[in-house]
Amino acid sequence: MQPNEPIPPDFGEPLDPSVLVNFAVVDARDIESAILWFDEHASEEWIGALENEPRE
Amino acid sequence: MTTPIITQVNYDNSAQRWRHSSDGRFVSESAVNAEMFKHSDATHSMLESLTQRLYAGQLQTSQWQAAVAQELKSAHLAQAMFAAGGRANMNNAAWGRVGQTLKEQYGFLNRFAQQIAAGQVSEAQALARIQMYGNAATQSYWSEYAERSTGQLEWQLSAAEHCAGCVSNANGSPYTRETLPNYPGDGGTECLSNCKCTLSRI
Secondary structure, three states, X not given: OOOOOOOOOOXXXXXXXXXXXXXXXXXXXXXXXXXXXXXXXXOHHXXXXXXXXXXX | OOOOOOOOEEEEOOOOEEEEOXXXXXXXXXXXXXXXXHHHHHHHHHHHHHHHHHHOOOOOHHHHHHXXXXXXXXXXXXXXXXXXXXXXXXXXXXXXXXXHHHHHHHHHHHHHHHHHHOOOOOHHHHXXXXXXXXXXXXXXXXXXXXXXXXXOEEEEOOOOOOXXXXXXXXXXXXXXXXXXXXXXXXXXXXXXXXXXOEEEEO
């Protein structure tokens, strides 16, 4: 490496692939988080929509 | 005293459409799709921010990976529930479909992270690639939408520029859920996860 070359950043090691394989399993806490996520980004009229009981 | 949240829309299971709670009018398809794309844009913004922080040295690769994975999980689950008409309409099979999609996306993410850690990806390249992950959350919306469709489906081109694959899909309409060649945003057309096309039940 030449003296004036920029030093590439050290990003550190990635996660072991098995970590995300296990993380792909959906549980109740994930569902609650997703509903909160939806409401956080929803237009006003859609807030709470995912929790409303559907009509038949 | 907290202010109760008054939801202004309800899902009609018979019609498979959202209705305005106040007067029962259907919410237009374009309004529903706009809300879906709004959530997709939110995911994109978060992933872009995380990637910028990674390259600014504020996050390590593993932290970035975990945060991206969490954002993707929330986005995919929420979009699937939105397409289904809410949490009450989801079942184990539907949750399983999202889990499978996440497993596939996380496989891509693992390889992406390995390349970043090896110094093989510039910031510009990383920002371009992470955008595709954000857009791919619409895949969970459309796969759930199609899965629950018992009649015909029409592939509708977006107003934006579209690829040859999407034009072909549109020309091949209508489909059933079994004959649909792919879902918008699932990578099956040249525009990959940037696809802004939509499906419509006819």
